[in-house]
Amino acid sequence: MNRINELFGIRYPIIQAGMIWASGWRLASAVSNAGGLGIIGAGSMYPNVLREHIQKIKQATDKPFGVNVPLLYPDINQLIAIILEEKVPIVFTSAGNPKTWTGTLKAAGIKVVHVVSSSLFAEKSEAAGVDAVVAEGFEAGGHNGREETTTMVLIPAVTAKVNIPVIAAGGIATGRGMLAAFALGAEGVQIGSRFVATPEASSHQNFKNAILDAREGDTMLSLKKLTPVRLIKNHFYDLVKAAEDNGADAAVLKEILGRARAKTGMFEGNLSEGELEIGQVSALISQIKPAAAVVAEIWEEFEAARKQLTTY
Template sequence: MPNRITELFNIKYPIIQAGMIWNSGWKLASASSNAGILGLIGAGSMYPEVLREHIQKCKKATRKPFGVNVPMLYPNIQEIMDIIVEEGVSIVFTSAGNPKTWTSWLQDKGITVVHVVSSVKFALKAQEAGVDAIVVEGFEAGGHNGRDETTTLTLIPMVKEQIKIPLIAAGGIATGKAMLATMVLGADGVQVGSRFVASEESSAHKNFKKVVVDAKEGDTQLTLKELAPVRLIKNKFYNELQELYKTAPTPEQLKKMLGRARAKRGMFEGDLDEGELEIGQIAGLIHDIKPVAEIVEDMVKEFQVAKSEVSSL
């Protein structure tokens, strides 16, 4: 399935496993890369030396390309970037920040840089910053999200109309049919998150994986826009948050309720009541927990069948 994305990353299929916090450790990244897609380690939930350990273990577990996803809002960002360079990582996905800050610095060291955006405006800024490709993430996505609530179906063609660099679609993609749909709209590849949460190799707690598999349509909601928009499964914490919203809380009150490490508590430690449970709307279409290799195989097969069916219309 060669195209601009497979050539850019030297992978078999134009699929990227998203670098999600508390889900994307070395086991998931290496399994993804071994399955012919690009695996990403999620640095957002790791202290610098923990990230180094995951990179080293990933290098031992796969000979295929893999990368690291780095949210740029973290205070120890310089140390994280230094470790990435020291460990010889060749691909970095950046998010939650200005792409101009690190793109040239990384590229000067031979690293391919991809930036995650949620709007046409930020896609153009990323292209101007010189990134090698962009991930364009629609409103359906899990975790931290764009404020404009633009869906993947409308966002991809709007961005495609404005940019020339390779475009990776994200948000609500967990099947081969969705992959084909976004590529028809102009994407060169897809980034998949929620489907890989419900994989055997994901570092998510088994309780969280079960909630994802049991989720139905309408079980997630975007909230906390005053801080950083995030899509959550509706649980006890979410319901208490909505009660607080009835009092027109200040950002400080929201921060106090959110506290520290709530995402870790939910997704990594399995506290389904008080934890923050980040997942995409597509969870309603995820019904089982499988090895990464089977998930990739299923997606590719469905893509090929759907492509054949569409061509016969």
């Protein structure tokens, strides 16, 4: 047992990221039932949909679970109200100032974790009173830090600056990757891309197949003048890249992005025009497996690799 296991009351310090268009109650409950921490991704949900998913996960598991809330969400007040009403035990916040809601959530007895991309933001999160931080490196899928700090550099930088537990994220999909993160000072890992390639993820099958086909170099950080996001290269990415190469400003990029681009790609399966958010570690994913099998495989490989290293 380490501090992450104790904080969340889970068997394995493996956290499934709250990814948009992927992390509904089915995926989150499967991970929680397997001994990790399943998280519902509220970023792609209307408030009434989030309530439905919270109520369904309570029926599907008696284990701890969480909700990820992007603090820039337009209806954030409604989401927080639902989380409080439904007595969600754990909340991961991202994309915003942790000072805004941490006090409110903790006053209700909720464990709070904030996602950061630098040691400076980790220190600010600790000062805001969060229970732990997710240090997410540049390799991660979805929205990312502008600094492009890799996980290998970020984790020791953050652990040197804060006293609260650090959860590593970005480029982790295997037990060996988990062990490397622990060697750098992390006490848990948050994994996104690997859990998208599961039957329980709500993403479209076309998107899951694209993840299996991805190789090194097939994802790139894009839209840095708006909100940086790592994408699989496709026609939409090519449009953005051409515009950025021509010096497009944020207004032009916003027009290209349009509305519902992520839903079009990841949920509806349009691999040409959609926004396909996934991490670099997609290059290591070759099979769609049940979420419980993913948790077991990661933990078994972690233990085997740890024992192997003790022989050196």
